[in-house]
Amino acid sequence: MFDADEAETLKKKGHDVILVRPETSPEDYHGIVAARAILTARGGMTSHAAVVARGMGKTCVVGAKELDVDPAAGRFRVNGRAVKRGQVITVDGTTGRVILGAAKLVTPKAGKEFARLMSWADAKRRMRVRANADIPADARRAREFGAEGIGLCRTEHMFFEGDRITLMREMIVATDEAGRRKALAKLLPIQRRDFEGIFEVMDGLPVTIRLLDPPLHEFLPHTREEIAALAKHAKVPAPQLEKLIESLREANPMLGHRGCRLGITYPEITEMQAQAIFEAAGHVAGKGKKVTVEIMVPLVADVRELVNQTALIRKVAQEVFHREGRAVPYLIGTMIELPRAAVTADDIAKEAEFFSFGTNDLTQTTFGLSRDDAGRFLPFYVEHGLLADDPFQILDQDGVGKLIEMAVKLGRNTRRDLKVGICGEHGGEPSSVKFCHRTGMNYVSCSPFRVPIARLAAAQAALEEAGVVSRTRATV
Amino acid sequence: MFDADEAETLKKKGHDVILVRPETSPEDYHGIVAARAILTARGGMTSHAAVVARGMGKTCVVGAKELDVDPAAGRFRVNGRAVKRGQVITVDGTTGRVILGAAKLVTPKAGKEFARLMSWADAKRRMRVRANADIPADARRAREFGAEGIGLCRTEHMFFEGDRITLMREMIVATDEAGRRKALAKLLPIQRRDFEGIFEVMDGLPVTIRLLDPPLHEFLPHTREEIAALAKHAKVPAPQLEKLIESLREANPMLGHRGCRLGITYPEITEMQAQAIFEAAGHVAGKGKKVTVEIMVPLVADVRELVNQTALIRKVAQEVFHREGRAVPYLIGTMIELPRAAVTADDIAKEAEFFSFGTNDLTQTTFGLSRDDAGRFLPFYVEHGLLADDPFQILDQDGVGKLIEMAVKLGRNTRRDLKVGICGEHGGEPSSVKFCHRTGMNYVSCSPFRVPIARLAAAQAALEEAGVVSRTRATV
Numbered sequence: 038m039f040d041a042d043e044a045e046t047l048k049k050k051g052h053d054v055i056l057v058r059p060e061t062s063p064e065d066y067h068g069i070v071a072a073r074a075i076l077t078a079r080g081g082m083t084s085h086a087a088v089v090a091r092g093m094g095k096t097c098v099v100g101a102k103e104l105d106v107d108p109a110a111g112r113f114r115v116n117g118r119a120v121k122r123g124q125v126i127t128v129d130g131t132t133g134r135v136i137l138g139a140a141k142l143v144t145p146k147a148g149k150e151f152a153r154l155m156s157w158a159d160a161k162r163r164m165r166v167r168a169n170a171d172i173p174a175d176a177r178r179a180r181e182f183g184a185e186g187i188g189l190c191r192t193e194h195m196f197f198e199g200d201r202i203t204l205m206r207e208m209i210v211a212t213d214e215a216g217r218r219k220a221l222a223k224l225l226p227i228q229r230r231d232f233e234g235i236f237e238v239m240d241g242l243p244v245t246i247r248l249l250d251p252p253l254h255e256f257l258p259h260t261r262e263e264i265a266a267l268a269k270h271a272k273v274p275a276p277q278l279e280k281l282i283e284s285l286r287e288a289n290p291m292l293g294h295r296g297c298r299l300g301i302t303y304p305e306i307t308e309m310q311a312q313a314i315f316e317a318a319g320h321v322a323g324k325g326k327k328v329t330v331e332i333m334v335p336l337v338a339d340v341r342e343l344v345n346q347t348a349l350i351r352k353v354a355q356e357v358f359h360r361e362g363r364a365v366p367y368l369i370g371t372m373i374e375l376p377r378a379a380v381t382a383d384d385i386a387k388e389a390e391f392f393s394f395g396t397n398d399l400t401q402t403t404f405g406l407s408r409d410d411a412g413r414f415l416p417f418y419v420e421h422g423l424l425a426d427d428p429f430q431i432l433d434q435d436g437v438g439k440l441i442e443m444a445v446k447l448g449r450n451t452r453r454d455l456k457v458g459i460c461g462e463h464g465g466e467p468s469s470v471k472f473c474h475r476t477g478m479n480y481v482s483c484s485p486f487r488v489p490i491a492r493l494a495a496a497q498a499a500l501e502e503a504g505v506v507s508r509t510r511a512t513v
Numbered sequence: 514m515f516d517a518d519e520a521e522t523l524k525k526k527g528h529d530v531i532l533v534r535p536e537t538s539p540e541d542y543h544g545i546v547a548a549r550a551i552l553t554a555r556g557g558m559t560s561h562a563a564v565v566a567r568g569m570g571k572t573c574v575v576g577a578k579e580l581d582v583d584p585a586a587g588r589f590r591v592n593g594r595a596v597k598r599g600q601v602i603t604v605d606g607t608t609g610r611v612i613l614g615a616a617k618l619v620t621p622k623a624g625k626e627f628a629r630l631m632s633w634a635d636a637k638r639r640m641r642v643r644a645n646a647d648i649p650a651d652a653r654r655a656r657e658f659g660a661e662g663i664g665l666c667r668t669e670h671m672f673f674e675g676d677r678i679t680l681m682r683e684m685i686v687a688t689d690e691a692g693r694r695k696a697l698a699k700l701l702p703i704q705r706r707d708f709e710g711i712f713e714v715m716d717g718l719p720v721t722i723r724l725l726d727p728p729l730h731e732f733l734p735h736t737r738e739e740i741a742a743l744a745k746h747a748k749v750p751a752p753q754l755e756k757l758i759e760s761l762r763e764a765n766p767m768l769g770h771r772g773c774r775l776g777i778t779y780p781e782i783t784e785m786q787a788q789a790i791f792e793a794a795g796h797v798a799g800k801g802k803k804v805t806v807e808i809m810v811p812l813v814a815d816v817r818e819l820v821n822q823t824a825l826i827r828k829v830a831q832e833v834f835h836r837e838g839r840a841v842p843y844l845i846g847t848m849i850e851l852p853r854a855a856v857t858a859d860d861i862a863k864e865a866e867f868f869s870f871g872t873n874d875l876t877q878t879t880f881g882l883s884r885d886d887a888g889r890f891l892p893f894y895v896e897h898g899l900l901a902d903d904p905f906q907i908l909d910q911d912g913v914g915k916l917i918e919m920a921v922k923l924g925r926n927t928r929r930d931l932k933v934g935i936c937g938e939h940g941g942e943p944s945s946v947k948f949c950h951r952t953g954m955n956y957v958s959c960s961p962f963r964v965p966i967a968r969l970a971a972a973q974a975a976l977e978e979a980g981v982v983s984r985t986r987a988t989v
Contacts, residue, residue: 289767292883298890301899338880338912341899375881376852377912384911398881404814405851405878407768414774423777423817435860436814436853 039108039122041068048072055126057113059106060099061086064412069095074128076135078104078113088430092465094486096130104135155183155489158496164473165480166491167243169460171195173234179485183492186243186329187235188393188482189460192310193251195231196224202256203270209253210271210281214305221309228310232317241327245393245460245482247372248310248346250335252295254285291398291407296336296372301345311353318365319357330367333393338377340384347388370456373444374398382444386451393482394441396461396469400428403437429462432469438476445476458482467494474498515584515598517544524548531602533589535582536575537562540888545571550604552611554580554589564906568941570962572606580611623965631659631965634972640949641956642967643719645936647671649710655961659968662719662805663711664869664958665936668786669727671707672700678732679746685729686747686757690781697785704786708793717803721869721936721958723848724786724822726811728771730761767874767883772812772848776822783822787829794841795833806843809869814853816860823864846932849920850874858920862927869958870917872937872945876904879913905938908945914952921952934958943970950974 038044041064044054048071056072058065060079066089069075073096075086080099090097106113111122120126120137127140167188168179172195176187196205201224208220235244258264264282268275287293300307311332318328334346347369358364369388373379374395382392401408406415408429418424425431432438448455458480463469465487471494473481483491514520517540520530524547532548534541536555542565545551549572551562556575566573582589587598596602596613603616643664644655648671652663672681677700684696711720734740740758744751763769776783787808794804810822823845834840845864849855850871858868877884882891884905894900901907908914917935924931934956939945941963947970949957959967 287883288885289765289883290886291765291768292877292881293886294889302890302893336881338882339900345899376879376916377881377909380879380915381912401768402878402881403852403856405768405812405853405874406814407763407765409764410766410769413770414778417778423821424815433853436857439856440852 038068038072039106039111039113041065041071043122044068045071055128057104057106058086058108060084061089062412062416064416069093074098074130076101076104076126076128078102078106085427085430088466091490092462092484092487094484096128098128098130098133098135101133101135151489155492158492159183160496161499162492162495163499164470164478164495165458166488166495167245167458167460167480167482168485168488169464169482170235170485172231173238175485176235176238179488180238180242182485182488184242184485184488186245186480186482187239188245188458188464188480189333190235190244190246191250192228192247193249195228196256201227203267205256206258206267207271208306209256209285210267210273210278214303217303218305221305225309225313228313229317229320232314233321236317236321236328236330237324237326239329241329243329243331245331245333245370245391245458246310246314247333247335248297248300249306250296250299252285252287252290252293253299254282254287254290257282257285289407291401291409297334297342297346298336300334300349301342304349307346307349308353311350312357315354315357315365315367316361318367319361319363322363322365328365330365331391332367332369333391334369334371335395336374336398337371337385338375340381340388343371343385343388368456372398372460373441375402376440379440379444380447382447383451386448386455389448389455390452391456391458392444392448394444394457394459394461396432396437396441396459396463397429399440399461400433400437403440404428404433431466432463432472434472438472442476445478449477456480465491467497470494471498471501474502514544514548515582515587515589517541517547520544521547531604533580533582534562534584536560537565538888538892540892545569550574550606552577552580552602552604554578554582561903561906564942567966568938568960568963570960572604574604574606574609574611577609577611627965631968634968635659636972637975638968638971639975640946640954640971641934642964642971643721643934643936643956643958644961644964645940645958646711646961648707649714651961652711652714655964656714656718658961658964660718660961660964662721662956662958663715664721664934664940664956665809666711666720666722667726668704668723669725671704672732677703679743681732682734682743683747684782685732685761686743686749686754690779693779694781697781701785701789704789705793705796708790709797712793712797712804712806713800713802715805717805719805719807721807721809721846721867721934722786722790723809723811724773724776725782726772726775728761728763728766728769729775730758730763730766733758733761765883767877767885773810773818773822774812776810776825777818780825783825784829787826788833791830791833791841791843792837794843795837795839798839798841804841806841807867808843808845809867810845810847811871812850812874813847813861814851816857816864819847819861819864844932848874848936849917851878852916855916855920856923858923859927862924862931865924865931866928867932867934868920868924870920870933870935870937872908872913872917872935872939873905875916875937876909876913879916880904880909907942908937908939908948910948914948918952921954925953932956941967943973946970947974947977950978 044056047054053073055074056068057076060077075090075097077086077099087099103115104113112119125139127136165185167186168184169189170176170179171191204223208217211217268278318330322328337343368390370391371389372395373392457478460482464481465483520532523530529549531550532544533552536553551566551573553562553575563575579591580589588595601615603612641661643662644660645665646652646655647667680699684693687693744754794806798804813819844866846867847865848871849868933954936958940957941959
């Protein structure tokens, strides 16, 4: 495919797609997500396609200069031959070869040299490296890449698959607390099993679980058929359901009813999630395994929100521990992803046992910049030198970084041993990882595929600090 | 009317509306905007309806306890009598009387006591008080209330009325710069006349003009008929126009392609606005009047954006001054309304000759809280003590205020004589005005009706500083 939208549509229909572009920009992001491989005529190892694909562990060949890509015509030309939309090609990410037709695929394996380099890096670095993983399979892969824990387990992803989305929708369309509790009770065993799977894989390594974060509207159906099906299932008249869905639509969902605002206005959601976490932890501990649980409350702007959620979680913990006759140690902390949380971090640290910087959202709010909408002007900004880099790729140390430094300092003023990490996409970007080291963070967390890069960057940061390597060329 | 949506709809049809509610909350805001008067059964002088209506100069009676308001039934009962939706009543804001039928209306006048109190206040205060005004009539009213300048003149409001919106739409749907320039050339004389009117009324007092701020999508038509009319006018096929309108829709418009991002990607917009400002200033100065112009660039996140816009504006100024043979002094400054602008204020002050804190947007981004969507949980938060106040009414001194203090300090480190003010709604709220005084601001700017309150609060702040009045009861 020669277009990100097309790639996404075909992927949804179950096709394997390779995205072929002259080059990619943030506007093509969803196309890269949908694609199995990416091929571009322009670019180098730090170009957009390369950076994004690397983070996702996708096969990617950039800078294939012989390619003459014509997206409008839906074809590329190379060596006098034209390859059209819909033809099958194979891309070899190791050698950079592009093969016409379907070649046999192999799963790449890391060699001995890789293991040795990583062992050198691990011996030098001070920061821990964790991975962002939502399901046991990702947790397993994260460990293979050397992750020392999960820094971000997003619980909402567990609610999108198969039957779960129906139960989630049942909860959302319920008109009262009793109705919501009924649907949540059905979600509880499913969520508990997810957590058990992850705790078993991680086997004592810390697992940071973030409570439900996205606005409820994201879980609702949008097509007429889906709405009709849900109306039937939930026994609600379709027009009434449509009205409800419309009423949940927000002008700026990024700044809306989401994060801990959900758990505060619907405490039963937080209660169900806490119950699933503590029951799962107890079950796995009961099998003789160690479990290290960290519960993370998202989108806190004021310490009082955290106090509210912490009270709920501790109450549920006591109930579960008492009922099951087994207590499991746990920490409760928060995401620092709003500027207000950063500047009031001294207050928040009174309640939070750890901070995790959600640099994706913190970048959005600090810049007043929606990641979904930035495609209209961000490429122009980078091209014309109005911004040095895309701040969603490379942490903006002058602005967002200043808030982070302030928050770490304020937080540790209140709680000297405050554990601090980062779980935004920047956790796997070398210059950002080095910044985290200099700020005194305990760990970075990134996508599993980026874990080796983060391990290396963390080691480089430690060596630079020790004066072994100069920090920048300018200082040579 | 008993419902904010209904009130808005009827107002749009040209009716005078009185909004009657048991009480109001932020969700009723648009209903208050639409209403000529507000009547509530509950509440006191600091309740939502009272605070909002006061700021808008609207007649409002709150806490009419005898009233039994039933919004669902569309009626209220009082003394055994029922008044239904659509019946005419008159509300007397001075005595609190509610009269059945249409009584004769008078415009209230401020008495001698008021003038004397204000003269006492003016003698004591250090801060200047300006008003937010977009049209000459508002500027006149602002002066009547004692405003010493305009702190925020929003130029976009000039583009919504009558023919102007058609020209604005013509500009937006143009497919190239030449097309945009053609439409902008037609808007130029209209905008220039607006500015001339305001400069004449203000007669030498400073006028801060903010360049175009809202996302372009806000100017586009939404109904099928309006789209068809625009398609015909702009000679664009309707389906193509619909596609364009759809493509300008944003996931989070508050964080989207707006503010200086528009003037940077479409420099011709800034050029037209600067030309209109300088030509108007020259014409009014030519009549022997003094003109004090301050041009304000909105939504700056990085100093490079301001450098870009400043260069454009200064270039246009030179061209106009040369052509007209008359130079007018002017300042260029910026809104500080994004957290990133606050924490990099030292850099921004290298280019900005003044700062004006846009506390509405700064509150939204600092809290990660959309004003349009907050109605779903903010009332719950305030009711349950998760927030002391609605931060859009009363400035959040602990969070947003901390960023403001930091920005003032950083800005003045770079430029000692940096002029600093505030132009968000908080500029007319007493506790927020006192905060501005303590932070060392030069002025506050608020809606014309709030100017007397701001004058009084500014004087109280000065007296408190001097130790004449205790700041809080706790310190008595």
